[in-house]
Amino acid sequence: MRTNRLTDSPPVRFALRYKAWLYLLPALLVITVFQIYPICKSFLMGFYTDFDYLKDEVYAWGFDNFRNLMRDADFALAIKNTMRLALVAAPLSIAVSLLFAVLLNSDIRCRKVFQSIYFLPFVTSMVAVSIVWAWMLNKDFGLVNAILKVFGVKKIAWLTDPNMTLPILVVLCIWKGLGYRVIIFLAGLQGIDPRYYQAARLDGARAMNRFFHITLPQLGPTVFFLSITTVIDVFKTFDEVYVMYAKEPGPLKSGLTIVYYIFDKFYHNWSFAAAAAASFVLFLIVLAITLLQFGVVRLVALYDERRTSR
Amino acid sequence: MKIRLENITKTFKTTTAVSNLSFTIEDGEMICLLGPSGCGKSTTLSMVAGLEQPTEGEIYFDDVPMSGVQAENRDIGMVFQNYALYPHMSVQDNILFPLKMHHVPKAQRRERLEKISNMLQIQELLHRKPGQLSGGQQQRVAIARALIKEPKILLLDEPFSNLDARLRIELRDDIRALQQKLKITTIFVTHDQEEAMSISDRILLMKNGVLQQYSTPQEMYRTPVNLFVASFLGNPPINKLPCTLRDGVITLPGINGWKPDALEPVFCGEVQEQAVLGVRPEDILVVTEGEHLTAQVAAIQTLGKEVYLRLHHGEHTLTACLSWDHDYSIGDTLKLKLRKCYLFPSEGGL
Amino acid sequence: MNQTPGQKAAKLLTYAILIAGAVFILLPFVWMILTSVKPSKEVLKMPPVWIPSKIQWQNYVKAFKAVPFFTYLKNSILVTVMITSCELITTILAAYAFAQLEFRGKNLLFLLLVATMMVPGEILTIPNFVTLARLGWINTYKAMVAPWATSVFSIFLLRQQFASIPQSYYKAARMDGCSDLRYLFTVMVPMSRPTVVSIALLKIINSWNSYLWPLISTNSREMRTLPVGLAYFSTEAGTDYNTLMAFSLMIIAPTIIVYLLTQKYIIQGVSKTGLKG
Numbered sequence: 001m002r003t004n005r006l007t008d009s010p011p012v013r014f015a016l017r018y019k020a021w022l023y024l025l026p027a028l029l030v031i032t033v034f035q036i037y038p039i040c041k042s043f044l045m046g047f048y049t050d051f052d053y054l055k056d057e058v059y060a061w062g063f064d065n066f067r068n069l070m071r072d073a074d075f076a077l078a079i080k081n082t083m084r085l086a087l088v089a090a091p092l093s094i095a096v097s098l099l100f101a102v103l104l105n106s107d108i109r110c111r112k113v114f115q116s117i118y119f120l121p122f123v124t125s126m127v128a129v130s131i132v133w134a135w136m137l138n139k140d141f142g143l144v145n146a147i148l149k150v151f152g153v154k155k156i157a158w159l160t161d162p163n164m165t166l167p168i169l170v171v172l173c174i175w176k177g178l179g180y181r182v183i184i185f186l187a188g189l190q191g192i193d194p195r196y197y198q199a200a201r202l203d204g205a206r207a208m209n210r211f212f213h214i215t216l217p218q219l220g221p222t223v224f225f226l227s228i229t230t231v232i233d234v235f236k237t238f239d240e241v242y243v244m245y246a247k248e249p250g251p252l253k254s255g256l257t258i259v260y261y262i263f264d265k266f267y268h269n270w271s272f273a274a275a276a277a278a279s280f281v282l283f284l285i286v287l288a289i290t291l292l293q294f295g296v297v298r299l300v301a302l303y304d305e306r307r308t309s310r
Numbered sequence: 311m312k313i314r315l316e317n318i319t320k321t322f323k324t325t326t327a328v329s330n331l332s333f334t335i336e337d338g339e340m341i342c343l344l345g346p347s348g349c350g351k352s353t354t355l356s357m358v359a360g361l362e363q364p365t366e367g368e369i370y371f372d373d374v375p376m377s378g379v380q381a382e383n384r385d386i387g388m389v390f391q392n393y394a395l396y397p398h399m400s401v402q403d404n405i406l407f408p409l410k411m412h413h414v415p416k417a418q419r420r421e422r423l424e425k426i427s428n429m430l431q432i433q434e435l436l437h438r439k440p441g442q443l444s445g446g447q448q449q450r451v452a453i454a455r456a457l458i459k460e461p462k463i464l465l466l467d468e469p470f471s472n473l474d475a476r477l478r479i480e481l482r483d484d485i486r487a488l489q490q491k492l493k494i495t496t497i498f499v500t501h502d503q504e505e506a507m508s509i510s511d512r513i514l515l516m517k518n519g520v521l522q523q524y525s526t527p528q529e530m531y532r533t534p535v536n537l538f539v540a541s542f543l544g545n546p547p548i549n550k551l552p553c554t555l556r557d558g559v560i561t562l563p564g565i566n567g568w569k570p571d572a573l574e575p576v577f578c579g580e581v582q583e584q585a586v587l588g589v590r591p592e593d594i595l596v597v598t599e600g601e602h603l604t605a606q607v608a609a610i611q612t613l614g615k616e617v618y619l620r621l622h623h624g625e626h627t628l629t630a631c632l633s634w635d636h637d638y639s640i641g642d643t644l645k646l647k648l649r650k651c652y653l654f655p656s657e658g659g660l
Numbered sequence: 661m662n663q664t665p666g667q668k669a670a671k672l673l674t675y676a677i678l679i680a681g682a683v684f685i686l687l688p689f690v691w692m693i694l695t696s697v698k699p700s701k702e703v704l705k706m707p708p709v710w711i712p713s714k715i716q717w718q719n720y721v722k723a724f725k726a727v728p729f730f731t732y733l734k735n736s737i738l739v740t741v742m743i744t745s746c747e748l749i750t751t752i753l754a755a756y757a758f759a760q761l762e763f764r765g766k767n768l769l770f771l772l773l774v775a776t777m778m779v780p781g782e783i784l785t786i787p788n789f790v791t792l793a794r795l796g797w798i799n800t801y802k803a804m805v806a807p808w809a810t811s812v813f814s815i816f817l818l819r820q821q822f823a824s825i826p827q828s829y830y831k832a833a834r835m836d837g838c839s840d841l842r843y844l845f846t847v848m849v850p851m852s853r854p855t856v857v858s859i860a861l862l863k864i865i866n867s868w869n870s871y872l873w874p875l876i877s878t879n880s881r882e883m884r885t886l887p888v889g890l891a892y893f894s895t896e897a898g899t900d901y902n903t904l905m906a907f908s909l910m911i912i913a914p915t916i917i918v919y920l921l922t923q924k925y926i927i928q929g930v931s932k933t934g935l936k937g
Contacts, residue, residue, distance in 0.1 A: 019840065020763035027754035027810040034807040035776050038787035045787065053790050100681055103674050116923060117682045120689065123919040123926075125869040127887040128908035131894050132688045135695070135901050141704045143691055149707070175685065180930060187931035225934060236782050239871050243891050259782050266786050267876065279783035286780050361831050382837030390828035398850040408836035459836075467828075 039283075045276035053272055065277035075278065077253055078261040079285075084166060085257070086234040089173040094181065094226050096174050101185030102215065115186075119179030126176070130243035133172065134159065159245065162254035169255065172240055177233070181226055188222035189215070224297050231289055235282065238263060258282050311372050311385075311462035311495050312337050313358065318367035320353050320519075327353040329519045331367070335512075338493040340486065342510035344500060344542070350519035351499045352467060358497060359465055360384045371463070382411070384463075387456030391468040393448050395440035401451050402436040408459045426454045429488070446477045453485070457492075464489070466498035470505060482509050503543050507531065515539055536579055537586060537654040546591050546618060549628045552656065553587040560587060560653070564624045568603050575653040588652035591618065591631035601645035607638050621646070692912075696720070696905040703901050716902070723907040726897075731882060732889040736868060739804045739885060743867040744860055746809035751859070754810070755818030756844045760830065770819075773812045782872070789876055803877040804885075808867065814859045817933050821855040822848055858929025861922050865915045886911045 050060040069075050100118065104111050121129060136143045137158035145155050158164045196214050205213065216223075238259040241250060249256035249264070262282065266275035313335040320328040328350040335341050343351035356362040358369060360381035369376045376384065387408075395404050402423065409419045427433045430450045440448055449469065456464060469485070470478040486509040489496050500506055506513050507527040515522045515530065523535045534540035540548050553562050560570045575587070605621035605628060612618075612634065619638060621628040630646070638644075663671070695703060696719055698712040723729065757763070758770055788807050789798070797803040825848060833843045849856055874885045884892070890907055897904045919926060 018763075020757040020761035020766075023753040023757035023761065024769075027750040027815060030750060030806065030810040031773065031776065031812065033791065034788055034809075035779065035784060035812070038784040038791070039776070039779055041787035041790070042783055045790075053793065056790075056794060100678070103678055106674060108674065108678070114678050114682060115927070116920070117685055119923075119927070120685060120916065120919070123865045123869075123915045124912045125871075125887050125890075125908075125915070127869075127871050127891050127894075128692075128912045129688065131890065131904060131908050132692045134894075135905070136688060136691055141706060141708075141899075141901075143687075143708055146706060146708045175688075178681070178685065183927055183931045184934060229934070232780060236780055238782070243871075243894065246895055262782070262786070263872070266789075272786055272790065275786050279786060283779060283783045287778065290778060356831075359831070359835060361834065381831075381834050386835060388832065388835050390832055392826055392828055394826065394828040394832040396829070396847055396851065398853065407833075407838075411837040411842075455832075 042276045042279050042283075045273050046280045048273040048276075051273065065273045066281075068274060069277050069281065074253070074256065075261055078256045078258045081166075081254065082235055082237070082257045085169055085173075085237065086231050088166065089170045089234050090227060090230045092170060093174040093177055094223065094230060097178055097181030097226075098185055098219075098223075100178065101182045101189060102211070104182065105186060105189045115179070115182065117179075118182050121176045122179045126239040127243050129172075129176070130240045133168075133240075134244045137168065160251050162250070162252040165250045165254035168244075169237065169240065173230075173234060173237075177230065181230070184226055185219065185222060188219045192218045220297075220300075224293065228290055228293050231293075232286055235259075235286055235289075258285075312370075313463065313495060313497075314370040314373070315354075315358075316368050316370070318354070318357060318364045318369065320350070320357060320362065321365045327519050328357070328364075328516075331516075331519075331521055333514060333521065333524050335495060335497065337495055339511045340489050340496040340498070340509065342498055342500060342506040342513045343516065344503060344506040344513050345516035345522075346542075347501055348518075349516040351501075351516055353519075354516070355465055355467055355497060355499050358463075359386055359388055385459070385461050386463045386465055387459055387461035388465040389449075389452045389456045389467065389469050391471055393440075393452040393472075395448055395451060395455070397440050400437055400439060401432065401443070404440065404451060405436075405455045405458055408455065412459065422458050422460070426458050429457075430454045445473050446481060449473065449481055453488075457494075462495065464494050464496040466496065468499055468501070470500070470502075478505070485509070504545065507543065515542060533576060534578055534652070537588065540578065540588050540652060540654070544590055546629045546631065548652075549589045549591065549594075551587045551589070551626060551628075553585050553653075554583055555581060555585050555653065556583060560585075562587065562603075562626075565603055565626060566624070570602065571600075573602065573648060573651060575651045577653050579655050581653045581655050584656040586654040586656050588654060589628070589648050590650070591629045593649040593651065594621075594628065594630035594632075595647045595649055596630075596632060596636070596644050597647045598645065600647060602648050604643055604645050607640050607642045607644065610638055610640060619644075692905045692909055695902055696909050698902050700900075700902060704899060719902045719906040720910070722900075722903045723910065726903060727889050727893050727907070728881065729889075729907075729910075732884055732886045735801075735883060736885040736887075738801060739874070740864055740867040742801065742805045743808045744863045746805060747811055747814060747863050748856070748860055750810040751814040751818055752844065752849060752856070754815045755822055756840075756848065758815070758819040759822035760844075760848075761840070774816060777812050777816070785873070785876060792877065799878050799880055799883050801883075804874055804883075807873070808870075811859075811863070814863075817855060817859065818852065821852045825851055854925060854928060855933075857922070858925045858933075861918065861926050862929060864918065865926075868915055 046065050047061050047063065048058050049062040049064045051058040104114060108114075137145075139145060139155055139157045139160070142158070144158065145153075148156070156164065158168060192215065196218070197210060200210050200214055235257075236259055237257045241255040241257060241260055242263070245251075245255055249260050258278065259282070262275045262278045265271050265278060314333075316332050318328055318331040319326065331350075331354065343354055345351050353362060357364050360376065360379060360383075363377070371384070395401075396407070399407070405423060405426065406419055409422065414422075423436075427436060430453060432447065432450050432454060435443060435447055435451065440451065443451065449472075452469075466485070470482060473481065482505060498510070510527060512524065512526050513530055514524045517538055523530055523539045530539060531543050534543065537550070541550070551562055553560050560573065560575065562568050578588075603623060605623040605626075607619050608622045608627070609620040610617060611620075615634060617632050617634045617638065619630045619632060621630055621644065628646075632638075694710065694712065697715045697717065698709065698719075699714060699716045702709040702712055758766065784807070792798055792803040792806070795803075797806070829847055829851075830843065833847055838846070869887060870885075871887045871891065874888050875891070878884060878888070890911055893907060894904060
């Protein structure tokens with residue numbers, strides 16, 4: 001038996017006392033410098049009207065950036081485009097994924113194979129994906145028009161018709177995230193106690209009724225999770241637009257998203273403060289949407305409670 | 311190694327887990343810490359192990375104070391309730407882990423592994439993973455891991471609670487034999503009084519962090535210091551009847567034909583006029599004459615070699631444990647003689 | 661089993677939808693593969709040629725030659741390896757502190773970190789660029805790695821995982837003289853292998869595919885990663901679609917191979933936690 005002298009020496013005692021902080025140090029350093037500081041900074045930068053970013057000297061402050069942003073038709077367009085995309089793409093891609101998940105959850109052969117295939121786009125570089133889609137959507141030599149021709153559809157100028165931008169981005173959103181959402185839904189579906197279905201069957205509920213009265217309510221939290229993550233993902237749309245439209249925001253700026261706007265201000269115009277202000281607005285919008293969704297869930301829960309307690 | 315606890319108190323934020331506990335364990339003894347859950351027995355074990363520091367008091371190993379000595383330097387082997395076998399390591403790696411931590415030379419590791427695995431008869435299991443073992447095998451591996459360091463003290467925390475009844479008995483006999491062979495000072499924690507009675511040299515019974523009695527199993531069973539100790543030991547539990555004691559004569563209210571002739575109770579504590587009469591089920595005999603009281607059979611439970619009778623007399627209920635040499639039927643009136651009984655002060659918590 | 665005609669039709673429809681979905685998902689991949697080996701004159705033919713008359717591996721050689729492919733590859737590998745290993749180390753240590761160690765303000769700090777998960781990474785881009793520019797790190801590996809060297813979400817996941825390991829393991833290890841750090845890496849991490857592996861795999865895939873940050877944080881050709889290089893090449897390639905597809909395929913092949921080999925971990929990680937990498 002040894003009495004442990006070491007634990008009594010001052011440096012060791014110090015280390016023991018602050019051991020937890022030593023473990024936290026690397027992560028906290030990165031988080032503070034690259035996550036917490038930038039949040040504050042991007043808020044502050046939004047108010048810089050005259051500054052030198054390399055010297056970190058600010059000569060003038062003001063609301064100009066936000067004022068300009070509000071006046072900028074492009075920013076309004078970016079918000080409109082992104083909102084429209086979110087409103088269409090999120091519900092559609094969630095609905096499609098739910099359909100596939102329910103089908104996969106039935107007594108099916110090769111479930112694993114289908115699941116693996118659906119997940120493929122999720123692990124694939126968005127740049128490569130955008131390039132191959134752009135090639136397939138080529139008006140004269142693209143595969144899509146060639147296939148449509150078989151069905152007697154005339155050539156569609158997918159990439160140059162502004163009306164086609166939204167459908168393309170929606171399809172891409174569905175294509176890219178199908179596997180991810182199917183897996184999340186499957187996890188939710190498998191968490192439903194099969195006895196509910198047996199009980200409902202005995203009560204005479206048909207497949208459709210079982211879906212709407214058991215599956216859907218039980219999947220509530222999953223749908224909620226996916227609606228938040230999908231909307232946030234849509235709000236981050238950038239790679240596919242930038243690559244597919246050859247660094248342009250789509251025909252007639254129909255693919256101008258918020259992140260594209262930020263990137264453009266920052267990378268092409270070097271107006272950091274304007275970009276920071278726009279980022280901050282993006283943050284607020286995402287925050288608002290998340291809170292709104294939480295609020296809706298609370299309201300629904302409250303409504304359910306009232307109804308059942310009656 | 312001798313272990314001595316002196317005035318040990320342990321408090322967590324607002325609760326006192328152990329209060330003013332003192333006792334000594336002689337070298338080579340096997341001691342059982344017994345008590346209902348939450349009585350402080352596991353905390354006591356953790357303090358001996360060095361995993362918790364006492365708030366007050368001191369623990370001595372062979373008269374050396376242990377405060378400030380880290381768990382790993384206390385020369386202790388410990389077996390946990392869930393065994394805590396590392397699932398990703400083979401049985402062999404699990405057993406060798408303590409030696410690896412202590413930088414024991416490779417040749418010696420192999421030698422000790424062979425010895426310990428022979429001793430516990432787990433040679434066949436060395437290359438398996440813990441997940442592939444049965445509960446009893448995992449238990450043996452856990453003991454091997456605890457003993458390979460050749461510790462001076464072995465601590466077992468509820469070692470049998472995850473095993474089925476038959477295996478439990480087999481393993482506890484094995485552990486007892488092993489402990490006696492190695493003459494290692496052993497403390498084990500359990501809430502099962504039968505387990506405690508069957509293998510320990512002495513039992514330390516606790517309640518709400520306070521030591522109740524520390525004695526050999528026989529002594530604790532035959533001369534309990536209070537009603538709690540008497541009720542905690544024994545299955546079925548001791549019968550408790552409120553009584554009054556006047557001039558050395560016991561009277562039981564509500565029992566007709568009560569004849570306290572030749573009844574010599576064991577006095578447990580300061581007995582006043584209002585008292586509790588304790589009778590162990592096996593101390594109730596059925597006689598044809600010279601009875602203390604009569605009662606009616608209300609229920610019968612047969613357990614192979616013996617039979618439990620639930621007996622009613624007025625509002626009182628007694629349980630008797632009799633050998634199965636007579637067929638009883640419900641409704642029979644039996645003459646009962648109390649072979650032995652105890653008297654407790656009535657504030658003993660009836 | 662006997663099926664009614666209705667059930668049979670439902671089954672058929674189910675398979676039809678599932679297969680249609682699979683075709684929809686696979687079509688771009690198939691088209692990419694086919695185009696990548698086509699002779700140039702068949703690439704722009706209408707109606708399209710599905711099966712190339714001969715397999716032209718030359719396209720791949722052309723892709724190698726058109727860009728400094730191996731430089732891009734080296735950058736991609738280095739950045740991916742560095743990001744993943746840094747993230748693993750920082751998150752494992754931090755998760756351990758939250759799960760096993762006691763310190764003041766633990767819950768408050770944890771709450772603060774979880775709150776930062778709400779912030780979309782994109783808004784951090786500009787201030788991070790400014791920070792790194794001031795450090796003089798732009799156009800270095802450091803700049804490409806540093807902002808991604810940890811992940812609050814992974815800390816959160818690992819903390820949950822570590823906290824689910826019974827305390828008796830910690831006690832047993834301590835009795836055997838195992839230090840905290842050693843316990844973490846010889847017991848906790850191996851016992852949490854599925855979680856750690858899925859975190860690592862998704863990080864590898866995401867870092868490999870990431871585009872916006874490597875684009876912004878570098879400004880020379882020598883520092884480009886594969887996706888950045890591909891995006892630049894796509895505007896230069898013109899109608900050289902077969903070369904472009906060959907290049908694209910070489911970028912996506914590694915992640916797809918990793919995915920196919922480690923599906924179990926990736927799918928498990930995603931389905932249990934919603935992990936995105």
